[in-house]
Every structure is written in C-alpha cells, then in structure tokens.
Amino acid sequence: MSSRFLxxxxxxxxxxxxxxxxIHSIPTLDIHEPAEHRHTRVIAVDSGPKAVELEFAVEGVRLTCAGSNAGDLDQLEAAVRAWLDLDTDLSGMQESFSPDPVLGPLVEARPWLRxxxxxxxxxxxxxxxxxxxxxxxxxxxxxxxxxSAYGSEGPGGLRIFPTPEAVVAQGVGTLRETIGLTTTRAGTLFLMAEVFAAKGFTGTPGIPLDRPELLALRGVGPWTADYLQMRGQSxxxxxxxxxxxxxxxxxxxxxREAAALAxxxxPYRSYAMVHLWASDSMGGTPAQSVSHGKPTGTP
Known part of the structure; x- marks a missing residue:
C-alpha cells in the first residue's frame, strides 16, 4: 500500500x-465515508486504473493506493490536485470579495472553499x-x-465510468429502457455521447465542446452549459x-439580475457560485426539486 500526502x-x-x-457520489463509482472524511474512487494512470483512497484534512489530502509505484503516484497526485483545486492560491479571491456586501461575509466565515x-x-x-x-x-x-449498464469493472470492487463509445454502440433505445429515462433525456445523453466520441474523447478532464456547441445539442439549456463551463472545465x-x-x-x-450582479x-465568479451554494447548505436543507440548483423546468 503506497501513500503520499498532498x-x-x-x-x-x-x-x-x-x-x-x-452529493454527487454514485453507487459503484466511488465510496463516500463522510464521518471519516474519506472518499475512494478509481483514477486512471498509464499502468491502468487504480482504486484511490483520499483522506481530507485542513492541511491537505492523504492519498493511498495499493499496487502503485512512484510513477503511478506522480500521475495520481497530478490528477487529484487538478480535480480538487489544491494548487489554487485563494488569496486573490479572498481580497477581491472582502469588501463585497454579499460575498464578503461568506468568505470571512469560510475562506477556504475550492x-x-x-x-x-x-x-x-x-x-x-x-x-x-x-x-x-x-x-x-x-x-x-x-x-451498471455501460461501465466496466475496476479495482477495489468499483466500476470505471462508461466511455462515450459504449453508449453509442448500444443505441438510444437501450439507453432509455435500461436507465429509465424519458425519451427526451435519453436523446440528449445519446447526442452528447455521439459528439464526445466524434471528437476522439479519451477520458480526460475537460469538455471538448464550447458553450455554443453545447447549446446546439437538443435538451442542453443555459444552466447545463454554464454549469459544465464551471465544473466540467474548471x-x-x-x-x-x-x-x-x-x-x-x-x-x-x-x-438577469444575478448575471448583472456577478x-x-x-475573475472569480465560479468561486462566488461555490460560496453561494455553501451558504445555502449552511442555512437549511437544499431544495429537493433541483439538482444542485437546476430548475426542474429547464429542458
């Protein structure tokens, strides 16, 4: 068992x-243990997929992985650092938001949100x-x-996220029936898989579509395009x-008022979103009719 502190x-x-x-964990994709501040999931490196255990502390993250060498750990560290925003210096954001009447108190209360x-x-x-x-x-x-339907078996009893090609190969009808999606939702996901496959996507971070390309897909509205720009593109x-x-x-x-205010x-609007979401979670139960704020009426 190899370990490294990040x-x-x-x-x-x-x-x-x-x-x-x-709130985004998926059965079989990861193991989430909030009481222990521990999260486990599969991360791909050149030598193959690895089940990686992450333990969170104020100073950083302890990464543990079985069957990994120094080269694997280097790749895993790079992936985790980018994924979790570990290398960002938040001082510029903190200084920028400090005088703001909305964000100033939020950042003062929780200055280290990433x-x-x-x-x-x-x-x-x-x-x-x-x-x-x-x-x-x-x-x-x-x-x-x-x-379950489209992923493949990975180490540690976990599964590897499906490739776009795996979705395209079985057709939109199978996607709709297997997952239990509406016809519209299945069509949108299938179109997304087709575009990713056509662009030669290889399982890396980032979205190979810009905002206009996303909005051109049937069923993708402004919320989805903006959200993917924020979290999908970091x-x-x-x-x-x-x-x-x-x-x-x-x-x-x-x-319109929110866009103008923002x-x-x-240049830290994504961090403003993070703080607004966190303030909502501190003040009460998150809305049950939204997926991290997505309006139920958005196509």
Whole structure:
C-alpha cells in the first residue's frame, strides 16, 4: 500500500470537500465515508486504473493506493490536485470579495472553499444530464444504473465510468429502457455521447465542446452549459445565473439580475457560485426539486 500526502496551497475546508463529493457520489463509482472524511474512487494512470483512497484534512489530502509505484503516484497526485483545486492560491479571491456586501461575509466565515471539478469530462456531461429535472437522490440512482449498464469493472470492487463509445454502440433505445429515462433525456445523453466520441474523447478532464456547441445539442439549456463551463472545465470565472440555489441565496433575484450582479465578481465568479451554494447548505436543507440548483423546468 503506497501513500503520499498532498499539501494544498493554503488550508482546505474538509467538510465542504466531503459535502461536494458526497452529493454527487454514485453507487459503484466511488465510496463516500463522510464521518471519516474519506472518499475512494478509481483514477486512471498509464499502468491502468487504480482504486484511490483520499483522506481530507485542513492541511491537505492523504492519498493511498495499493499496487502503485512512484510513477503511478506522480500521475495520481497530478490528477487529484487538478480535480480538487489544491494548487489554487485563494488569496486573490479572498481580497477581491472582502469588501463585497454579499460575498464578503461568506468568505470571512469560510475562506477556504475550492472549486471541485471532475476527473472525466464525459462523466461531468453525462451525470449533469442524468440529474436534470430530478432530485439529487434520483440523479445518483440514474447514475448507478448508467454505471451498471455501460461501465466496466475496476479495482477495489468499483466500476470505471462508461466511455462515450459504449453508449453509442448500444443505441438510444437501450439507453432509455435500461436507465429509465424519458425519451427526451435519453436523446440528449445519446447526442452528447455521439459528439464526445466524434471528437476522439479519451477520458480526460475537460469538455471538448464550447458553450455554443453545447447549446446546439437538443435538451442542453443555459444552466447545463454554464454549469459544465464551471465544473466540467474548471473555469474559475464561470457563473450560472439560472441556478435556483444561488438565486435563493441572493434573496431570489431574477436570472438577469444575478448575471448583472456577478459581473462585479470577475475573475472569480465560479468561486462566488461555490460560496453561494455553501451558504445555502449552511442555512437549511437544499431544495429537493433541483439538482444542485437546476430548475426542474429547464429542458
């Protein structure tokens, strides 16, 4: 069993990290243990997929992996650092938001919130579509079915996220019937898989489509495109003005008002979203009719 401690650039907020990973965890994709501040999932390296256990502390993350050599650990460290935003210096964001009447108090209360992304761009896109118009719990259920039907076996009893080609090969009808999706949702996910496959996607982080290309896909609206720009691309200056949870934290202002307000938060608008989401979770139970703020009426 090999282990390495990944010191972060500035402290972490382990509770926030665990909550972010937990609300998006999918059965068989990862093992989430919030009481222990521990999260396990498969990460691909050149020598093959590895089951990686992560333990969170204020100073950083302890990475543990069986059957890995120094080269594997180097690759795993690079992947985890990018995924969890460990190398970002948050001081610029903190200074920028400090005088802001909305974000200043939030950052003062929780200054070390980071922008957690995705290890796999297709995972980001597919799970976002699976979570459209349903509760977070239902989205995780759909995700588990998707993993079972299209994923492959990985180490540690976990599964590897499906490739776009695996989805395309079985057709849209199989996708709809196997997962239990509506015809529209299955069609959107199938189109997404086709585009990823056509672009030669290889399981890396990042989305191989820009915002106009995303919006051109039937069933992908502004919320999905903005959310994927933020978390799928790990863009520090994206914003999701249509997000219900963020707008609730902003006294239920309109989408247009939220976009206008956020213009003053550049170039850290993604971190503004993170703090707005976190403030909602501190103030009460997250809305049950949204998937991390996605309006149930958005196509």
């Amino acid at each position: 010191a972060s650039k500035g402290p972490l907020d382990p509770g926030h990290m665990m909550r972010t990973l937990g 922008l957690v992304g995705y290890l796999n761009g297709f995972e980001a896109a597919a799970t976002t579509i699976l979570g459209q118009q349903v509760t977070l719990a239902a989205g995780r259920t759909f995700g588990g079915r998707f993993l 863009d520090p200056d994206a914003f999701v003005p249509g997000d219900l949870v963020a707008r609730r934290a902003l006294d239920r202002i309109t989408e 213009s003053s938060w550049a």
